[in-house]
Amino acid sequence: MSKKNPEYDFKWCPGCGDFGVRRALEFAMIDRLEETGLPIENNVVVAGIGCSGNLVHLLEGSQPYGFHGIHGRSLPISMGVKMGRPDLNVVVVAGDGDFLSIGGEHIAPQAARNLNICAVVMDNGVYGLTKGQSSPTTKLGVVTSSTPFGKMENEADPLELYLTLGVSFIASGFSGNPRQLAGLIKEGMNHQGFSMVHVQSPCVTYNDTYELLKGKPKEGIEPLVWDIPEDHEPNDKAAAYNLIQKRGLPIGVIYKDESRPSLDQRIEDIWSKAKEQTAQQLIDAYEF
Amino acid sequence: MQMRDFVVRFAGEGGQGVVTSAEGLAQASTQVGYHALTYATFPSQIMGGPTWTQARISDQPILSAGDDVDVLVAFNREAYETHASEVREGGVIIYNSDDKEFENFSPTDGSKSFGLPIDELARSTGNNRSANMVVMGALAHLVNMPQEYLDDFVDSRFSRGRANDDEIIASNKQAMTLGRNHTSESGLSLGDLAPPKKPENKQLMIKGNDALCLGAVAAGLNFYIGYPISPATTILIWMERNLVGPGKFAYQVSSEIESITGLLGGGFAGRKAMTATAGPGFSLMSEGLGLAWMSEIPLVVVDVQRGGPATGLPTKTEQSDLFSCMYPAHGDVRLPVIAVGTVEEAFQGAIWALNWAERYQGPVILMTEMAIAERVQNITKPDLADFKIENRKVYEGTNGYHRYEGFELSPMPIPGNPGAYVANGSEHDEMGDTTHLPERHIQMTERRFSKLNLLKDGFFESENTESRIAVMSWGGSKGPSQEAYAQLRDQGLDISWYYTMFLNPLPPKLLEELQSKDLVIVPELNYQGQFSSILRSEGVKAKSITQYTGLPFKVRHLVQHISEMAQASEKATVR
Structure with missing residues (x-):
């Protein structure tokens, strides 16, 4: 919403990582507007359920279209929007619970289709809005409200998952650096195919990882995040795999495959094989 | 004896030509001016299985599949034993005496059974593929159908512009003659079928699901997503093949959850969106349908009913999804429902469903059922000029628009254009931002329900409306009910006939008339009497005749139960 709406009473906690992601998305959409001349209404932000999904209501300035749907289904909703109108720029915003748990079944199909959208996942390793239950990226053994004796599952490795499923653009970002993140989101939007921008976006209330991510250089604690060196070849899948096996969290473009057509391009390809007929022609074919 | 109609049942193993024989007979008959209807059941397996x-x-025009079997064509022993008892007194059973299962076979009912060496006769023509024509010839003899009708059919069917056309035509005609002569020697006969009265209008020979697809495309459908499920799969296949070209999209996704949420995206983006599914898939769409109602997105979901619940009876017919279709989601939701009762209505219903969705900006459920989906029938060719196609009211102003303002429908902005808003599954304010204020929930709830008032233009059939007792069926039970009604009227029973495919909202005048009756009898294929229950909640004194066998009603059962109920006013169940 463009200005304060007294009816909308949702607030992120002060210091929430999602503020930085919002800023980055705004930067990316404005950059796109300036570069393409297409109005902001040419963007559609499809949001998941949870703290992160509220981003769609909290965007400032001129407004894109939004779809705040149901839990876990942001990807197939975005597929419908994109395939209905391939000229639109479609961005998904969701959290690790929505995207990787209840919505996990939708990642592989979009990767196989190479659906031309950009999904920004805000990973805070916890269900924040429901007050602190464990999520797929919560670490093994961590005590949360829903794991009183420690989490019993191993944590998911989203970057490795995306790479394995065949996502054609994978970037890793940090909400603490919105400018850098904006660049990754914009590169994801420009990529012709399914792009994932996985963002570390800490929850200051239930899982505050800022210190871990940024480290404490004065006390000799190394930051978890590190920038991907410029000599990394993102189109090399083996190099991408090696990169994410390293300690900590690489930030930047991990993998990029520009050789595959996206779903909307593949649909156009089949038009040459199929004969388009009017309703009248189709009816006539049944006459005897 | 002159016959007005006759029923032939082909039974055997999947792959023995059961379906092609029936459809071939139907085609040959319609070609010369008869009316034809086929009714099929399928085994739930790819190869083989009884079918x-x-x-x-x-x-004359046909309303139902027919109660009694005049002729059974049994391709194997199991088929013979399963279906022989369904053949009426004076009927005929033809069995394929070349099938090894019939070696040393002595029929239990020798007087009406007779072995036809179908394979041998076909082989003797030099064309092994003429077996269907041997059977056709046998049937032609039984009803004394003139040879020239069949010759015409063979000529038109096999004139394909190939070098060996003449040869194929000759062998097929010979096969027919052999079948006819062989049957004639048996001495069996059913009578003389009345000569055909060629329908005045152009006709289509079409399956229920195909008619539904044509209607949808005629209404401007340009966005289809589906997932394979019997008996809705043929709609997906049809769309994938025919809904192609710029601005059109037909696609198979990974689940019914993807279908409904994908449709939501397409409808939001301005497309005319539809999917088709059956019970289990419909259940998975529940939450998405609530979202469509909440966020006011036009779309159509076709429910091709089969036996339920859970996996239920995937290849049998039932009308047990009405509660689910009207109330598919949690919260205050009651969706518009159109239920088609014939192949012609499948075409019309699809147009109405898409028009309604566009008009009130929300989800519409189009119900059909296995018995209509798979029925092949001749129908009057629809004239597109008879149908008005509607499109949603689109917002065409500047930015700063309040998409959800007020208590009634408002124009819908389309992405790419000014008027950006958030389509929201949470309760929302005029811009689509989440809110919890009581006055907003009141406004939006009333707004959503008020839009149903835009859908009260459905039409209905009525006859002999002065009677205090009425019959009103729905969906595919229309045909048998209509036949039963006609017979009862002939017998002198004073009873009204009502029918509509618009189940929610009901046409107001229809509801008013039903409310004035002492008893409304509702034949329906479910245990609970779902439609009569809904009618009772609207103040109608409705009682059901229920049946839950997986099969359609027989006319004779309805005649019996309607007349009993008219006298005793009791609920009845057909077993």
């Missing part, structure tokens, strides 16, 4: 298809041929 049967029934064709009813008549000199």
